[in-house]
Amino acid sequence: MSKFSKDISKDEKKLIRQMFWRSFTLYSAVTPAKQGASGFEYSMLPFINKFYKKEQDKKDAMVRQMSYFNTNLAMAPFVMGVTASMEKQNSESDDFNAESINAIKTSLMGPLAGIGDSIFWGVLRVIAAGIAISLAKNGNIAAPIIFLLLFNIPVQLVRWYGGQLGYTLGSNYIGELYEKGLINILTKAASIVGLMMVGAMTSNMVKFDLKWNMVIGGKTILKSQEMLNQIFIGLLPLAITLLCFWLLKKKNVSINWLILGTIVVSIVLALMGIV
Amino acid sequence: MYEAFAVAIVVFLTVGGQELLGFTMLGRPIVIGPLIGLLLGDVKTGLMIGASLETIFMGIVNIGGASAAEPGLASALAVAFAIMMHGGLGVALPLAIPLGIIGLQIKTLIYVAVVGPFASKFDSMAEKGNEKGIVRLHFGLWTLQWFIYALIPFFAMLFGSEATQSVLKMIPTIIVHGLTVAGNVLPAVGMAMLMKILWDKNISSFYFLGFLIVAYLKMPLIAVAVMGTIIAILVAQRDYQLHNFEQKIAAKPAAVTTNTTETKDEQENDDFFS
Structure with a gap:
């Protein structure tokens, strides 16, 4: 990473650090109409104040950066870095098209939100939570701290270096990744880890045992759970999970109905003495 | 009174705090559970219920403002009630699910009705170059919305615990057993939601590989x-x-x-x- 940041001046590095800290508050005042606009503005203010000397230019930049903004938080500093580098170019040259700043910003936030959500929310958080849950179930008090560290160390590193990378490479970098088609490879690799973890957690966390046994004349002739285990361990939890997935994806059943249905069915099965 | 304050402050600092500190996951059940446990004097129970609620709410994340429930408020209240009534997951679970849904609705209401109208105020301040005003409003709105949100657990704890307790006493044990079964099955819904994000025909076999190596090889x-x-x-x-x-x-x-x-x-x- 250091080879990219060589040509940034000391002053600019300080601005990027300020941006990093301010970007934590991106969604502090999130609104339906403009999402994280105020947080984006807040993170951009150090740059705007530094780059623009004329009062009117400063106001224009502030209006520009108060536009709709919504992306994954881990990816936000990268977008901010790119935007800030473009604001600098705009302040230095007369013929720079200021509208392109928002165009690039808007085109970056969509795909980056998708990548960030699936990698950090879908995979990293799931891994961190999965490990922490198994620790907590064994009574380990450090579980929540481990959860927060496992999730936040990678995320904060990406945020820290993402800002510098975005600022140095400007708008070329993400375009290059796209042109080379490397985004798809990255997303696929992350999804493989995620899916394997979800499979592992299905086995670890979804529990469903049959209590009902076939009894004839006071003698138990068939223990249903034992029989099922001989066919395949965890057959019922796996089937239930796949059923939920199918209902969610193909039948568009809402999550609230699915949760409610699970509770009702469990109680009914308990009343019938099956589980 | 102490319990009400403790739970309200935890909700303010974790559920609200993670919005100020960049979704750092402070407001997840696995964090809130032990924290409430610590303040109410039963860390073990808080840890256990926090872990169970985390598996159930695992699939629920706030992506682009769209979500199915707000796990933070639900976990805080469910864990607090469970500790005060000396109950386990059987007490926490039937409370947590509806609370999560109600919590999300209230959160959305505040988001739309309280914070929403200020979007145009931000715009006019940017036009005037009112830098200080923007910063003040940016943090002021955060404080306002999460203060309002934290009032819910405060009053719920103040008035609710006895009322909830008397209702819970009327529930027969077979229903509690059914709810415990449901608690063990509900992670399936969370897993299904994650699969919806990650599933792709070309890589779906890895899901079954993950299941297999835990079921048979007992890999951590x-x-x-x-x-x-x-x-x-x-x-x-x-x-x-x-x-x-x-x-x-x-x-x-x-x-x-x-x-x-x-x-x-x-x-x-x-x-x-x-």
Whole structure:
């Protein structure tokens, strides 16, 4: 990473650090109409104040950066870095098209939100939570701290270096990744880890045992759970999970109905003495 | 009174705090559970119920403002009630699910009705170059909305625990057993939601591989994560090679039409491929 940041001046590095800290508050005042606009503005203010000397230019930049903004938080500093580098170019040259700043910003936030959500929310958080849950179930008090560290160390590193990378490479970098088609490879690799973890957690966390046994004349002739285990361990939890997935994806059943249905069915099965 | 304050402050600092500190996951059940436990004097119960609620709410994340429930408020109240009534997951679960849904509705209401109207105020302040005003409003709105939100657990704890307790006493044990069963099955819903994000026909077999190695080999989750990473690196390497190869093939015919001053060597190559 250091080879990219060589040509940034000391002053600019300080601005990027300020941006990093301010970007934590991106969604502090999130609104339906403009999402994280105020947080984006807040993170951009150090740059705007530094780059623009004329009062009117400063106001224009502030209006520009108060536009709709919504992306994954881990990816936000990268977008901010790119935007800030473009604001600098705009302040230095007369013929720079200021509208392109928002165009690039808007085109970056969509795909980056998708990548960030699936990698950090879908995979990293799931891994961190999965490990922490198994620790907590064994009574380990450090579980929540481990959860927060496992999730936040990678995320904060990406945020820290993402800002510098975005600022140095400007708008070329993400375009290059796209042109080379490397985004798809990255997303696929992350999804493989995620899916394997979800499979592992299905086995670890979804529990469903049959209590009902076939009894004839006071003698138990068939223990249903034992029989099922001989066919395949965890057959019922796996089937239930796949059923939920199918209902969610193909039948568009809402999550609230699915949760409610699970509770009702469990109680009914308990009343019938099956589980 | 102490309990009400404790739970309200935890909700303010974790559920609200993670919005101020960049979704750092402070407001997840696995964090809130033990924290409430610590303040109410039963860390073990808080830890256990926090872990169970985390598995159930695992699939629920706030992506782009869209979510199915707000797990923070639900976990805080459910854990607090469970500790005060000396109950386990059987007490916490029937409270947590509806509370999560109600919590989300209230959160959305505040988001739309309280914070929403200020979007235009931000715009007019930017036009005037009112930097200080923007910063003040940015943090002021955060404080306002999460203060309002934290009032809910405060009053719920103040008035609710006795009322909830008397209702819970009327529930027969077979229903409580059914709810415990539901608590063990509900993670399936969370897993299904994650699968909706990650599932792709080409890589779906890895889901079953993950299931298999835990069911039969009893591998711990961290080992599965490392194994998954190794497989992912191998697949990515192969994809990258394939991708480069495809690009090379795709680039060749283009060279024939655009580049008229090819070297002899290139021409030979083109002839070979055509």
